[in-house]
Amino acid sequence: MTNLFKNRYSVLYAFIVYFILFSFLVRTILFISSSYHADFNLVEIIKIFCTGLFFDIGTGLILVSFYALFLFVIPDKIYQKKWNRRLTPIVFFLFLVITLFSFFAELTFWQEFESRFNFIAVDYLIYTYEVIHNINESYPLPLLVSLILLIALIITFIFHKLKIFKNSFEQVISFKKRAKISLTLILIALSFCLIVKNRWAEQGNNRYANELSKAGIYSFFAAFKNNELNYQDFYSLIDDKKAFKLIRDELQETKSTFLNAGLSIKRKIENDKPAYKPNVITITVESLSADFLAHYGNTQQLTPFLDSTANHSLFFSNMYATGTRTVRGMEALTLSIPPTPGSSIVRRTDNEHLFSVGHVFNTKGYINTFFYGGDGYFDNMNHFFGNNGYNIVDRGRKLLNETYDGSRTIIQDNEVTFENAWGICDEDIFNIVIKDADLKYKRNQLFNNFIMTTSNHRPYTFPPNKINLATGTREAAVRYTDYAIEQFINKIKTKPWFKNTVLIIVADHCASSAGKNEIDVSKYQIPCMILNLKNSANVNINKMTSQIDIFPTLWNLLGWKYTNGFFGKNIFDADYKPRVVLGTYQKLVYMRNDSAVILSPQHKMESFIYNKAKNEQKKTDLPKAFIDQAIANYQTAYELFKNGGLRQ
Structure with missing residues (x-):
């Protein structure tokens, strides 16, 4: 085991260890914070930390994949050069600063949204001016940056004392062995990127447990990649004609006449007032x-x-x-x-x-x-x-x-x-x-x-x-x-x-x-x-x-x-049936009175009865007609936007 840290891969392995330990620390802090708002059973706790470890290892390997490629292709004569001996600790320090900042950002993001990084975090990265000023006015930013730099220096110093950097230049590794190690690490990292979906962590109804099981950095790039979801690919569907018939029936009002037949909701509204x-x-x-x-x-x-x-x-x-x-x-x-x-x-x-x-x-x-x-x-x-x-x-x-x-x-x-x-x-x-x-x-x-x-x-x-x-x-x-x-x-x-x-x-x-x-x-x-x-x-x-x-x-x-041309209705109309449509970036809810349906990616559907007085949701089976009505609202809305049906 100690030989792992006595060759040119010692810094890479040490970084992965650091990343997993700090990811565990962040997850533990968030878990303790969440325990004040949600109850966790033993199975959920095991899931949080085991699934979390899986995502942390995968994310860590992705972060070091380019360094693994560098270690593979650089000949030993060049690798042993003085410039590389000096550059390696500096690059390691910079990676520490970046990851430590992401850990800090996770804690602050959770404080605001009680979620791992999602589409909101992607949006905020784009608008750096507002976000940096917001952080600066909300937190003692100079102190926090100084703290991050100090922690990074301490970790770098510890690695120096443990001779991690020195050991990376002590042992010569053959090209064949480098190929075996680097390509294995890169293959695992690439497979993780292509195969592992962030939603794998969402295997239960406890939203906190699902979010805690994720890794912040991986969640960020998953959100960046999936900024828009194609309803037809990811959600439950019914026949288009049926969907539009259902939504037209729902939108029909006493003094309204649809202007077109078929896949349209535009109608003429009359008024006697x-x-x-x-x-x-x-x-x-x-x-x-x-x-x-x-x-x-x-x-x-x-x-x-x-x-x-x-x-x-x-x-x-x-x-x-x-x-x-x-x-x-x-x-x-x-x-x-x-x-x-x-x-x-x-x-x-x-x-x-x-x-x-x-x-x-x-x-x-x-x-x-x-x-x-x-x-x-x-x-x-x-x-x-x-x-x-x-x-x-x-x-x-x-x-x-x-x-x-x-x-x-x-x-x-x-x-x-x-x-x-x-x-x-x-x-x-x-x-x-x-x-x-x-x-x-x-x-x-x-x-x-x-x-x-x-x-x-x-x-x-x-x-x-x-x-x-x-x-x-x-x-x-x-x-x-x-x-x-x-x-x-x-x-x-x-x-x-x-x-x-x-x-x-x-x-x-x-x-x-x-x-x-x-x-x-x-x-x-x-x-x-x-x-x-x-x-x-x-x-x-x-x-x-x-x-x-x-x-x-x-x-x-x-x-x-x-x-x-809207999905909204006059609530004073005799045909108005109380209902609401709401959701997150992925989950879509249709609710009428106390009955509700949640539509999720991978064509998932859940239904429940909502007790408003107790703010409780009891899972139940609702009639297919009600579920179809829920699907019709979202399917037609998506179709109209994507196919130009919302144009003037």
Whole structure:
């Protein structure tokens, strides 16, 4: 055994040992942290550490595969050179720094998402400016970097004292033996890359156990590789004609007529009510979980204004977000479509000129504007909104060759009083919206404004002396956002255009999607309220609704006749059957009342009965008709997007 560490492969073997030990340490820390939120039985614990070891070994071999190739091809005379003796410890040190940083990143990522690296981590790597600034404002980055460098130096020093580097130059290994060792290691690593799937770790219903069984670095590259999932390849299917018949039956309303036969959902909506056209302002609040509001049992008094406002509005008290990221909320609120597997449509290619909420407003003579206090380049937001009927106002940078159907306005420094890594504070973006609305009112222009807030996002910082909580916590950020919305509404009440303006306040998604169940339905519940509607009573709507239903419902209340190409429905229609569509990047849920189906890759299906009061899911067999309806929602949504059926 000791001979393994007395030849030119000693550094390689020692690195693998280090990597496995530190991976075990990280997994143990995450396991202890998770034990406060989930229960693990003995079988799950064994699975976590045995499966985890398997993934750690494979990942370690992948990391050293190029070094194994180097050790194989370099002749002994060159390998023994002084430059290589000096370079080897330096390269080893750099690899330590990189892997130690990834271990640290895993711990912080788990703190935020309670998950190994996934699509979100891939996204964040692309947007380095925002992420680095976010980390710097959330954690003592110089101290952490110094700590990582110190640990790397200590490990390097230990290896030096153990003569790992010296031993790698002591023994000459023949070309034949090098070929045997290196090619074996490379073959195993290559086989691991090509054969082993990250989902192999997902063999149980305990989401925490599944995530803990994975290796962070391997999960990252698996997510990078599978940014979009082809529904037809990975999910359960029914005949296309049957799928569209089922979804058309579900979307049929009292006063609607389908415009085309077959594989289409476009329909003409009639309305007997007197029509009117108010301005519309949608405040999409970052991470506003329902359980932040007193209406849902919170006792911290975080949202006194929103709680009061809910009592004087059309309040959707049983609404659910479609996903767990901002772009999913944007997708639902602008396209009124179930979440398709992989990234949000907002982030995909070929997402221009879709049949969107903005398109309907355009046909009614409105000017649409997307307001964002950060850089709209992030998550492809500017491209999506700019090419789907919206003008853009954001705090970004001018990019070469950027083209939008709408205009783009950059928020100037003199319009900003406070800014962090994710953008300007909510008060600032609201003031910019007011300024824009004043201008449009003077020009007699109807406006539909979509505002995306940023203050309720890590690092949770905001202007001082606004509320009685210190910055830096989620609770404080929620309280500040509530304060900022109150200031905004108080200001616009004095404006001449307010009397003809409807406001929608809705969350993009919840603050956390992780819970005790694989898909925790309670972590998707969000508040939504519509204010200042003419001839509309203040009502608490407790029937189950989805983000995708907001605008079809609003347009019904406004008395509009229009073409509807959406999956959302008017919830006041006599044929409306309460249902929600929600999911993660891979798992898709269709839920009606307390019955739900989860569709997963590899054509997997699970069904359960949901006890909302106890937040419990009991596995059960549901009728095939119900399962087919679930499949129809997602299969048709995917087909329409991929085949151009969502185009205008």
